[in-house]
Amino acid sequence: MWTRIWSYRISYLFVAPFTLVFIAFIVVPVAMAVGLSFTYYNGIEPPRFIGWSNFQYLLSQDLLFLQYALPNTFKYAIIVGPGGYVAGFLLAWLISLLGKGLRKWVALAVYAPSLTAGTAMTIIWLPLLSGDRIGYLNSFLLNNGLIDVPKLWVTDPKLIMGSMIVVSLWASMGVGFLAMLAGIQNVDPQLYEAGRIDGVRSRLQELWYLTIPSMKPQMLFGCVMAIVTTLRAGNIGVELSGVNPTPQYAGNLIVNHIQDFGFIRYEMGYAAAISVFLLLLMYVSNRLSWRLFGTGENEA
DSSP: OHHHHHHTHHHHHHHHHHHHHHIIIIIHHHHHHHHHTTEEOOSSSOOEEOTTHHHHHHHHTOHHIIIIIHHHHHHHHHHHHHHHHHHHHHHHHHHHTSOHHHHHHHHHHHHHHHHSHHHHIIIIIHHHTOSSTTSHHHHHHHHTTSOSSOOOTTTSTTTHHHHHHHHHHHTOOSHHHHHHHHHHHTSOHHHHHHHHHTTOOSHHHHIIIIIHHHTHHHHHHHHHHHHHHHHTOOHHHHHHHSSSSOGGGTTOOHHHHHHIIIIISOOHHHHHHHHHHHHHHHHHHHHHHHHHHOOHHHHO
């Protein structure tokens, strides 16, 4: 075995930079988080082992987590994840039907919001969703008689989640969208010709029977990116409302809960336990994605 390993020593040198970075910034932090999740650690005193107490408290007694952070995260992820994923795929498919010259500019226009989300928050969304009469959305609705009083779009507990979902959907056309667009454009044209001979007559039939089965790797990548992006979201509610926590915790997600205990209360052992729970949630969601879009080769 060692002789065989030595024979591939040059190949190992090429993969060494990635391997070292992956170990330093992924494996080590995850291992430390798992270890700290079984301790009480406040950042000053040495960690004290307490077993499963953090997880027992999280799943049975932490009312902020059980009543707000967890349900809010599921609601946000279920709408933004599949919604952004389906919208990204449909937009990628529609853009692929355009001419080559126009296609790149439309793709850039769709992808740009994901690059400028931070700037757009200040320039577009905060003035648009302002809760006074001069807020763009309130002004439009008032002038057209659709509402009688201004709506507090980002400070009303009943409205903040809807505002978060709209903003997130607008900025969700990221690398997953580009991957699906590339997958659609790389489908072999001869496959469509063969499909027409076999009875495929419409664009929708091409999409269902030819395009989607031919780009499962790109769809899997887009699905995984959608899951990771939505589950790790957290700052959107704080940025919109301007307060932390959000009004009556209506916009708090699991990541906000981690930040609260880790950087405000300095209960870092408990924050690590919440992080491990979120990691397991992502893992289960990703396994479901592999079930939907993975192939036998991918599973191996």
